[in-house]
Amino acid sequence: MTLRAVLIGAQTFNLTGVHADVEVMHRVLGKHGFTDIRARVEEEASYAGITQALRQLCRDTQHGDGVVVYFSGHGSLRGDLQYLVPVDIEQSTPTDFRGFLAAELTAMVRVLTRITPNVTCVLDCCHSGGAVRDAAHESGRWRLKSVTPAKVAHDDGLARAAALARRKAPLVPDVVRLTACQQHGSAFEAEVRPAAGRQGVFTAALADVLDTPAARQVPWSVLIARVRDRVKQQQMMQWPDAGGPSGRLPFSLEERSEPERLPLVRRDGRFIVPGGAVFGLDRKDSVRMVFPRDDPWREPTGREADESEEATVQATVDAMEGGDAVLRTPSEADALAGEVPLSAGLFTAELPPGSYALPLRVHDRRRVCVDGSGQLADALRRELAKSPRLAETHVGPVFATVLLHNGAATVLNRYGLPFREPLEATPSQVSRITGLLEDLARGDRVRALRDPENAALLSADVQVRFEIEAPAHGGVWRPLDAFGERLYDRDRYRVTVTNHSGEPRYFWVVGVGLSGRTALVTNDQPSGHRLEPHGAPHRSIRTTAPIRITWPQDVPRLGPRPETVHVLVGDGPMDMSVLTSVGPRRTAYATDPGLMPLLQEVWEACRDQAMEGAEEFHYCVHTVHADVLPRPREAGA
Numbered sequence: 001m002t003l004r005a006v007l008i009g010a011q012t013f014n015l016t017g018v019h020a021d022v023e024v025m026h027r028v029l030g031k032h033g034f035t036d037i038r039a040r041v042e043e044e045a046s047y048a049g050i051t052q053a054l055r056q057l058c059r060d061t062q063h064g065d066g067v068v069v070y071f072s073g074h075g076s077l078r079g080d081l082q083y084l085v086p087v088d089i090e091q092s093t094p095t096d097f098r099g100f101l102a103a104e105l106t107a108m109v110r111v112l113t114r115i116t117p118n119v120t121c122v123l124d125c126c127h128s129g130g131a132v133r134d135a136a137h138e139s140g141r142w143r144l145k146s147v148t149p150a151k152v153a154h155d156d157g158l159a160r161a162a163a164l165a166r167r168k169a170p171l172v173p174d175v176v177r178l179t180a181c182q183q184h185g186s187a188f189e190a191e192v193r194p195a196a197g198r199q200g201v202f203t204a205a206l207a208d209v210l211d212t213p214a215a216r217q218v219p220w221s222v223l224i225a226r227v228r229d230r231v232k233q234q235q236m237m238q239w240p241d242a243g244g245p246s247g248r249l250p251f252s253l254e255e256r257s258e259p260e261r262l263p264l265v266r267r268d269g270r271f272i273v274p275g276g277a278v279f280g281l282d283r284k285d286s287v288r289m290v291f292p293r294d295d296p297w298r299e300p301t302g303r304e305a306d307e308s309e310e311a312t313v314q315a316t317v318d319a320m321e322g323g324d325a326v327l328r329t330p331s332e333a334d335a336l337a338g339e340v341p342l343s344a345g346l347f348t349a350e351l352p353p354g355s356y357a358l359p360l361r362v363h364d365r366r367r368v369c370v371d372g373s374g375q376l377a378d379a380l381r382r383e384l385a386k387s388p389r390l391a392e393t394h395v396g397p398v399f400a401t402v403l404l405h406n407g408a409a410t411v412l413n414r415y416g417l418p419f420r421e422p423l424e425a426t427p428s429q430v431s432r433i434t435g436l437l438e439d440l441a442r443g444d445r446v447r448a449l450r451d452p453e454n455a456a457l458l459s460a461d462v463q464v465r466f467e468i469e470a471p472a473h474g475g476v477w478r479p480l481d482a483f484g485e486r487l488y489d490r491d492r493y494r495v496t497v498t499n500h501s502g503e504p505r506y507f508w509v510v511g512v513g514l515s516g517r518t519a520l521v522t523n524d525q526p527s528g529h530r531l532e533p534h535g536a537p538h539r540s541i542r543t544t545a546p547i548r549i550t551w552p553q554d555v556p557r558l559g560p561r562p563e564t565v566h567v568l569v570g571d572g573p574m575d576m577s578v579l580t581s582v583g584p585r586r587t588a589y590a591t592d593p594g595l596m597p598l599l600q601e602v603w604e605a606c607r608d609q610a611m612e613g614a615e616e617f618h619y620c621v622h623t624v625h626a627d628v629l630p631r632p633r634e635a636g637a
Contacts, residue, residue, distance in 0.1 A: 001064045001065055001066065002035060002036055002062070002065045002066075003029075003032070003033050003034040003035060003036070003065065003066040003067075003068075003251060004034065004035075004036040004037075004038075004057065004060065004061060004065055004066070004067050004068070005025075005029050005034050005036070005037045005038065005067070005068035005069075005070065006038050006040065006053050006054060006057050006068070006069055006070070007022045007025050007026060007029075007037065007038065007039045007040065007068075007070045008022075008040045008041075008045055008050055008053065008069075008070065008071045008072070008073070009021060009022035009039070009040070009041040009045055009071075009072045009073060010041075010045040010050075010071070010072070010073030010074070010084070010085060010086050010087050011041070011042075011045075011073065011087070012073060012074055012085055012086075012087055012089065013074055013085070015073065015074065015189060015198075016189070016197070016198045017189040017190075017197060017198035017199040017200055018041070018072045018073050018189075018200070019041055020197060020198070020199045021072035021124060021189075021199055021200045021203040021204075022039050022041055022070075022072060024199070024203060024204070024207045025070055025072075025122075025203060025207065026039060027207075028207045028210050028211055029068060031211065032210065032216070032250065032251055033251075034066075034068070034251075036060070038053060038056075038057070040053050042087070043087065045073070045086055045087045046086050046087050046088040046098070047086040047088055047089075047098040047099070047100055048088075049086070050084070050086055050100050051100070051104075054069065054105075054108040055108075057069070057112070058108065058111045058112055058115070061112060061115050061116060062115065062116070063115060063116055064116060064118075065115075065116050065118065066116070066118040066119075066120075066251050066252065067112055067116060067118065067119045067120070068119075068120045068121075068122065068251065069105075069108075069109065069112075069119070069120075069121045069122070070121075070122040070123075070124075071084055071122070071123050071124065071125060072124040072125065072200050072203060073085055073086075073124075073125055074125055074126065075123070075125030075126040075127040075187070076099065076126075076127065077126075077127040078154060081099075081101070081154060082101070082102040082103075082127055083099035083100055083101045083102060084099065084100040084102075084105065084123075084125060085099060085100075085125075086098055086099070086100055092154075097154060097160065099154075101160060103160075104160070105121075106172060109121055109172055109175050110172050112175075113172055113173075113174045113175055117174040117253060118251070118252065118253050119174060119175045119176070120175070120176040120178065120250075120251060121175050121176070121177050121178070122178045122179075122206070123177075123178070123179050123180060124180045124187060124200040124202045124203045125180060125187055126180075126181060126185070126186050126187045127181070127185070172244075173244070174244065174245065175244050176220055176242065176243075176244045176245055176246060176248060177241075177242065177243040177244050178206065178220065178224065178240070178241075178242050179240065179241050179242075179243070180200070180201075180202035180203075180238060180240055181202075181238045181239055181240065181241070182239060182241060185238060185239055186238055186482075186483055187200070187201070187202055187238050188200075188201050188238060189201065192204040192397060201231055201238065202227070202231065202238070202240050204230075205227045205230035205231050205240070206227050206240075208230060209223050209226050209227055209230065209278060210223070210250065212275065212277075212278055212323060213275070214274060214275020214277075214278045214323055215250060215275070215278055216249065216250060217249060217263065217275070218249070218250070218275065218278050218279065219246065219247045219248060219249055219255070219256050220242045220246040220247070220248060220249075220250065221242055221246040221247055221260075222260065222278075222279055223242075223250070223278070224240055224241065224242035224246070225280060226278060226279065226280050227240045228240055229280055229364060230397075232364065232444075232448055233366070233367055233397045233398075233399060239450055260358055260359065261356040261357070261358065262276070262279055262281075262287065262356060262357040262358065262359065263275070263356065263357070264289060264351065264355050264356050264357045265351065266351045270326055270327070271289060271315060271326075271327040271329055271357075272324050272325065272326055272327065273287065273317075273324065273325040273327065273357050274323075274324050275323050275324065276317065276320070276323065276324055276325025277320060277322075277323040277324075277325070278323060279325075279359065279362075280359075280362050281317050281320075281325040281359070281362065282317060282320060282325075282363065282365060282391060283317050283318070283319065283320060283385070283388070283391075284316065284317060284363065284388040285316070285317045285325075285359070285360075285361060285362050285363055285388070285606075286314060286315065286316050286317070286359075286360045286361045287314070287315055287316075287317070287325075287327065287357040287358060287359055287360055288312050288313070288314050288315075288357065288358045288360055289312065289313045289314075289315055289327070289329070289355070289356075289357050290311075290312050290355065290356050290357070290358060291311045291312070291313075291351070291352060291355050292352050292353070292354045292355065313329060313330060314360065315327040315328060315329045315330075315357075316328045327357075361606045362606060363388045363389060363606045364389075364445065364606065365388070365389060365390060365391040366389065366390055366391075366399035366400070366437075366440075366441040366444060367390075367391055367392075367393040367397065367398045367399050368384060368390050368391065368392055368393070368398060368399060368400050368401070368402065368437060369392070369393060369394060369398045369400075369401040369402070370384070370392060370401075370402050370404070371401055371402065371403045371404065371405075372402070372403065372404025372405065372425075373404070374404065374425075375427050376404060376409065376425050376426060376427050376429065376430065377404055379427050379430045380402060380430060380433060380434065383430060383431075383434045384434070387434070387438070388606070389438060389441055389442075390434075390437055390438065390441060397414065398414060399414065399440075399441065399444065400412065400413060400414070400419070400437060400440060401414075402433060402437075404425050405425075407424065407425050408422040408423065408424065408425055409422060409423045409424070409425040409429055409433060410422040410423075411433065411436055411437065411440075417556070417558050417559070417561070418556050418558070419436065419440060419515075419516060419555070420436065420554055420555065420556075421554060421556060439516065439517070440516040442518065442602060443512050443516040443517055443518045444512075444516070445602050446510065446512050446518045446564075446566075446579060446602055447512040447562070447564045447625075449510075449566055449568075449602075449621050449623070450621055450623070451620050451621050452619065455618075456617065456618055456619065457618065457619075457620060458569060458570065458571055458618040458619050458620040459501075459620075460620065461499070461500050461501035461505075462497060462498065462499055462500065462501065462505055462507070462531070462569045462620070463497070463498040463500060464495065464496070464497050464498075464507075464567045464569070464622035465479065465495070465496040465497075465498075466479065466480035466482075466493060466494075466495055466565065466567075466622075466624045467479060467480055467493060467494050467495075467496070468480040468485070468487070468491065468492070468493045469491065469492045469493070469494075469546065471633065477494065480493055480624055480626070481624070482623065482624050482625065483624075483625055484626075485624070485626040485627070486560065486626070486627050486628075486629060487549055487563060487626045487627065487628045487629070488549075488628065488629050488631060488632055488633035489549065489550065489551045489628065489629070489630055489631055489632050490548060490549065490550065490632050490633070491548070491549045491628075491633055492546040492547060492548050492549070493546070493547055493549070493565070494543055494544050494545070494546050494547060495509055495543070495544045495547075495565070495567055496541065496542070496543040496544075497529075497531060497541070497542055497543075497567060497569065498531075498540065498541040499531035499532065499533065499534055499540045499541070500534050501533065501534060502533050502534060502535075503533055503571065504530060504531065504532060504533060504571075505530075505531040505569055505570070505571065506527070506528030506529065506530055506531065506569070506570050506571070506572060506573055506574070507522075507528060507529050507531065507542075507567055507568065507569045507570070508520065508522050508525075508526075508528055508529070508567070508568045508570075508576045509521035509522045509544060509547075509565065509566070509567055510565075510566045510567075510568060510576065510579060510580070511547075511563070511564065511565050511566070512562075512563070512564040512566075513549075513552070513563060514549075514551065514552075514555065514559070514561030514562065514563050514628045515552045515554070515555045515561075517552075518579060518580045519580055520576055520577050520579065520580045521544070521547055521565075522544065523577070526575050526576055526577040527573040527574060527575050527576070528570065528573050528574060528576065529542055530573070549563060549628055551628070551630055557630035557631075558630065559627070559628060559629050559630045560627035560628060560629050561627065561628050561630075562625065562626075562627060562628075563625075563626050563627070563628045564623065564624070564625050564626075565623065565624045565626075566621055566622070566623050567621070567622040567623075568619055568620075568621055569619060569620050569621075569622070570617055570618065570619040571617070571618045571619070572617060574617060579602060
């Protein structure tokens with residue numbers, strides 16, 4: 001068996017990190033045992049070069065081989081025409097379209113899966129979701145990996161796509177698809193590490209997760225969740241995904257029947273989840289340890305629970321030793337008192353075969369660097385160690401840096417801009433600094449809100465239109481792009497929501513401002529603006545009053561700063577003011593049970609496995625992410 005890979009990097013339209021993506025994937029795949037790695041960059045990443053490389057891969061691959069097809073570059077979606085952007089895209093003519101169609105990639109991958117079922121396709125570009133099917137905005141901080149070349153004729157591309165569609169070939173069932181975003185989503189490249197240059201955010205996160213020995217025993221479905229956490233740390237508004245048989249272990253056909261099962265071992269008298277960091281575990285997270293019923297040291301207690309096939313014990317991550325999670329379990333006294341349906345042998349014997357751990361509450365932490373020393377630094381580190389929502393780090397990307405210098409304490413964002421004016425660097429400021437970090441992290445989690453993945457998702461039967469005022473054109477309102485817009489202090493925007501469904505709908509406008517604070521913009525209707533069903537005589541369409549962007553007085557006038565606007569659309573009234581209150585309203589859990597998963601994500605920064613399937617409230621999220629500059633818009637802009 002040979003592990004083979006084709007790595008394609010098409011660096012076009014102002015992208016600068018594509019070659020770095022190919023290099024890092026080459027290195028990581030080499031560590032995973034790939035011996036036949038073919039990189040295609042520069043002129044080899046043309047339409048003909050990509051086609052030739054994939055055809056040659058199909059010819060060389062043998063039954064039992066493992067294969068990876070990787071692409072980094074721009075992706076494009078023009079109506080129903082979805083394609084990767086080779087380096088020679090601008091040489092297209094009406095009879096020779098140089099875009100590499102998603103349908104063509106699907107056909108190539110289908111050929112590979114007929115030779116070997118061990119195929120993985122990795123796409124780091126915009127609109128990557130759906131490129132292998134199963135059932136040119138720019139900012140100083142990041143670059144969007146999507147482009148629709150204005151001067152490129154798509155005629156031949158449309159004809160080729162139609163011809164491929166007429167074949168009505170079956171979907172590709174065996175390929176593992178790792179994509180930087182969803183089909184209508186966005187992917188970015190950025191300076192992931194200081195002074196390291198630009199790189200694809202998805203590729204960097206994927207490489208970090210794979211670059212550990214424990215990753216070999218972690219299924220893709222779990223690894224991709226960790227990749228999402230890494231992408232969130234970069235404050236990038238994209239959602240990586242894994243499709244196909246994502247329960248497989250990396251680059252193999254081995255598939256776990258329950259992908260969420262984590263390994264559990266006994267070491268020096270303690271329970272350990274080896275490689276727990278890869279699963280996203282850290283201090284104060286909780287797991288459930290599961291032990292087979294037929295273990296030799298289990299003593300019956302006469303309890304009803306003893307009749308089950310498995311016995312369980314809940315544990316908390318007490319410490320991290322390297323990448324391993326050390327668990328804190330109930331004490332032996334609790335076991336002897338009958339609080340745990342296992343004997344005291346639990347704390348002394350080896351684990352029975354088949355024992356495992358299940359994640360219960362895994363927190364989405366924001367990483368903070370404390371740059372300094374002294375009493376204040378020591379006190380801050382102690383507070384960060386107590387928080388399940390923040391964590392100190394000195395390596396990799398950080399959400400914020402607390403700079404202690406010349407008697408001042410300044411909290412900086414990842415671009416080196418201060419969130420607020422400096423504070424006096426004294427121990428008395430510890431609570432104020434940690435409180436600011438918690439507020440900023442909460443706002444960052446709200447900024448990353450997106451459609452729910454489970455049954456809580458509301459069907460797409462509502463149209464949302466964002467518009468920005470154009471003063472230079474007599475106050476005309478123009479569409480506001482979802483990404484890449486540059487706004488200015490005192491600009492105004494508005495939102496129009498139209499209900500096309502046959503049921504009432506409710507909407508809220510939630511803003512995460514350039515200060516990092518979260519506000520319910522539609523605070524006149526905290527339970528939601530009601531939209532009548534489509535065809536009703538009144539209020540099936542609403543436009544908000546103009547909303548002005550203002551630069552807060554406590555934020556230094558340095559920029560640009562991120563501004564995010566969400567429109568949440570739901571199928572019932574909910575008091576969304578809980579998203580922006582000073583602290584979580586526990587009573588909201590009882591009165592609005594459907595909001596619980598959303599509040600858990602925002603306030604407690606955790607994914608609670610026990611809450612799956614408990615939603616009653618259905619919603620979807622429409623979002624605009626922009627950058628705001630600290631000056632008014634010029635008259636001609």
